[in-house]
Amino acid sequence: MELLANLTTGFSVALTWHNVAFCFIGVVLGTLVGVLPGIGPVATIAMLLPITFHFEPASALIMLAGIYYGAQYGGSTTAILVNLPGEVSSVVTTLDGYQMARQGRAGPALATAALGSFFAGCVATLILATFAPPLAELAFKFGPAERFSLMVLGLITAVTLAHGSLLKAVAMIVLGIVLGLVGADPEVGRMRFTFGLPQLTDGIGVAVVAMGIFAFGEIIANLERTGAREVYASNVTGVWPSREDFRLAWKAVLRGTGIGSLLGILPGGGAVLGAFGAYMVEKKLARDPSRFGKGAIEGVAGPESANNAGAQTSFIPLLTLGIPSNAVMALMVGAMIIHGIQPGPQVMSERPELFWGMIASMWLGNLLLVILNLPLIGIWVKLLSVPYRMLYPSIMVLCCIGIYSLNNSVFDVGVAVLFGLLGYVFIKLKCEPAPLLLGFVLGPMLEENLRKAMTISRGDPSVFFTRPISLSMLVVAAILLLIMILPVVRRRRAEAFQEA
């Protein structure tokens, strides 16, 4: 009963009153940014990263994790009531959730989303606790070649998630990797791409890039669009789903949890992939697929369970292999490094209280979220009426303070201005920035492992193809790329994002 002992360790950390408080702050903030369109978990976590330096490491990670999965709950509220996904992972929820709201069934839709998410969160926490130790064991056997191939696979998977053109997504990743190389070369200390500026010796901070692009760039782009929002908030009466709703939804919740957990573990996965996958499966399995898009409850239950499960299981590659699988996890790497923790399989053995404390806090966080989202839904709905013109200046102040206090550096704030400009250009040119951030964080790790692997193999690149684990990961990556290029899949993928 090692699992039980581990979870006991975890709960003894997570249930100390100040960690409960941090967990609570995290999920409240997560719900908040989930509800509010125009700010997401990436910008929020980046904003709070510098502040967490003053906390204990376990408390910091518990809070930041809470923001991510909390946003999955909040995102569904906006999707259902306003037809505007608060988060990308709630995009598919708009299809049937908003239709349910228009039919006066906003309450059951919200309740299904929250309860489905809670169930999925509990299962995903158990999966995380069960599979992380053996995976970490496996990870100790990984050499540089395996790590390099795994990161390549992760980046390719991330491409499949990007909206629009594959070619541009790949280019964004490569650009991200190049930006990640700014600073002193890790082996010989030669300055690269620093333009002689000593402030760039340690590279550009991931939080600076994230806030520049995901906060400032987004804000500029948002100010350009002006759309009327129609809130079906007055219709939130009778939250409890009917017996018929339960009958239809429970299988979808189970399937969504399974799909989300699985796709979340994949490098490059996360909440988004799971939600899309679950919606497609529900539509395929339904006796009458034409109900979908017109308020089918399975179309809410499946994806909402999946995105929450995926948000949590996407911590697995980070905690066991030390490899972030999406932009949020990339920031978690930043958070761990601020506290002097190198993400990887050794975290579990060297810092068990941190590892298990974080996992146990997820279960607690999910419980808090159900309470926050069901009885208190009215408060969140009110928040939707806060006009954007009040919201974005506040975000900007918090970002400025956050960026400056990372290193007490005015220079960093200036760099963020440049990335704000770049972020706006990317949005205008339909280049999705999330892959760039992932490439940015993985860049230095990719180079390090490539160099090591090539040194060990005496300059023979076949090392990546002769070692079985490395080969199989590269083969999967190649298959993924090929599938994406197939005309049929391309069309279907375009449709899936179109519907979104």
Added chain:
Amino acid sequence: MGFGIRSRQDFLAGLLFVFFGAFAVYLARDYPMGSAMRMGPGYFPTILGGMLVALGGAVIVRAFVVPGEKLGGVALMPLLLVLASVALFAVTVERFGIVLSVVLVVFVSSLASGRFKWLEVSLLAVVMVALSVGLFTKGLGLPFKVFPG
């Protein structure tokens, strides 16, 4: 069917990638390349820069084949005001303290919304100043100077 740019978005994005890639290769020309076995600081950046040029080139080619959406105008005022407010923060925070720089960020960035109301923005500024001083400077101990001087 004439020959011409059918997606200005892709065309410009491609140019951007080519520019960044070529720039990376150009800067990396001074870094020692090393060999495949002992890669120097120039090896990986040069490969990546080359890849970026190639990918950008492919995006440009596609811009002539696959039609894209309309590019739409550039929101020049929001762009300038939002970025200027951040830059102002950078310039003022160390010299004049957090109160003044937060007020500047709120007022300048609020101008970008096109619906600037003095009372509303002033209230927002007061709240944000209270938050920055009370929570961040006093509460969390971030090393900000509060007032000028």
